[in-house]
Amino acid sequence: MEIIDLTYPFKEKILPKKLILALGFFDGVHLGHQHLIALAKQEAKKKNLPVAVMTFDRHPKEVYQGKNVLYIDNLNEKAYKMKKLGVDYLLVMHFNDAFSKLTAQEFVDNVLVKLQADTVIAGFDYTYGPKNVANMKNFPKFAKGRFKIIEVPEQTYDDKKIGSTEIKTAIQNGQMELACELLGGPYVMSGIVGHGLRNGHKLGFPTVNLVWQGKKVLPKIGVYATKTKILGKWYDSMTSVGYNVTIHQGRKIFIESNLFGFNQEAYDQPVVIKWYKYTRGEIKFTNLADLHEQMMKDKQEIETYFAQQK
Structure with a gap:
């Protein structure tokens, strides 16, 4: 083309x-x-x-x-x-x-x-x-x-118009499965790996920090089952959209993806995230131990979700 x-x-x-x-x-x-x-x-x-x-x-x-x-x-x-x-x-x-x-x-x-x-x-x-x-x-x-x-x-889906406005609303509401059905595939965000705060590394869940391109519609704040492509390979992943309320008190939204089975430095490399399912909202924990425990549960839930899709 x-x-x-x-x-x-x-x-x-x-x-x-x-x-x-x-x-x-x-x-x-x-x-x-x-x-x-x-x-x-x-x-x-x-x-x-x-x-x-x-x-x-x-x-x-x-x-x-x-x-x-x-x-x-x-x-x-x-x-x-x-x-x-x-x-x-x-x-x-x-x-x-x-x-x-x-x-x-x-x-x-x-x-x-x-x-x-x-x-x-x-x-x-x-x-x-x-x-x-x-x-x-x-x-x-x-x-x-x-x-x-x-x-x-x-064109309609379940008697509803298939339109960009309807898809944006679904994404903003965390309805990633509905967005997927209307798009004919998962919602995609692409960009490069930026330099984050490395808090995931400290917790044992290293993440890639997405720096996205353009004025993209953002998924609802929370945690998602995703697939992330980096260095030419796709990985099942869990991705957080949020303000890092437990550790960080700013108002900047971060999109951070923990790739299952990937633990390399990849700063400034191209990255693509496909969004499949909203799993929970953002929670402010009283300590890092509780946050780590929740992330273990998140990973297990998302691994189970992808296993059931196969």
């Missing part, structure tokens, strides 16, 4: 041939997004054309509404998922001031047509400007027959 950065305005023929173009922000690349991309691939196979997905480098709400948006995926994580789904091109549009001021007609004329879209596929709620005008209902009027339009209806 090739990643192409786009800045408006751009020249014609960014790509050498016509393409099937999927539109959306695709945060999380969840089951609804995967269905949309699967339909794009079906269309591409019929016409022997490549599949391109166009997303943005930041959410439009950050520009139009000035909101501080939290994300399920950073751009690298999104790109990894797109590659696994067989997308040929990931087009990342820089959401600059000029692009944000495009009318609906200008978006179609100066972006979609210039990208040589043979077919455009988007969800029922996709907008490309003010939603009372730039919506899927009015899309054919702006397209003027220059490309085929496929509108994908709402």
Whole structure:
């Protein structure tokens, strides 16, 4: 898969041939997004054309509404998922001031047509400007027959919409199993191993301290059954999201993962955490001995959980 950065305005023929173009922000690349991309691939196979997905480098709400948006995926994580789904091109549009001021007609004329879209596929709620005008209902009027339009209806799970907002809420509530079902796989956080306080080492539970990238939605404070990848290998692990209230009195949130069977120094190395199950909340213990005893119980519970999954 090739990643192409786009800045408006751009020249014609960014790509050498016509393409099937999927539109959306695709945060999380969840089951609804995967269905949309699967339909794009079906269309591409019929016409022997490549599949391109166009997303943005930041959410439009950050520009139009000035909101501080939290994300399920950073751009690298999104790109990894797109590659696994067989997308040929990931087009990342820089959401600059000029692009944000495009009318609906200008978006179609100066972006979609210039990208040589043979077919455009988007969800029922996709907008490309003010939603009372730039919506899927009015899309054919702006397209003027220059490309085929496929509108994908709402996708549901247990009669609930599969959407990024619903997934973020599940993650923030510690409902990692629900998030996994809606995403089609566990929630992922990636980054590098940072320098922590080494309190885990003192307790006999050495941890890697995740320094994550981007404005990621954070799981609820507590302890989780996770799998952590470091130095090219996956390990069952228990991961704490919290303030280290027993030892540390700051207000900074730490994400620390104890990998079962791993005890190496790995500072500044890439690390990936997959989140499976919330096991308990953060507890302030009166002494380190009680904390150590609880961590032993946590490890046993999480080892049992993963053993039952096999």
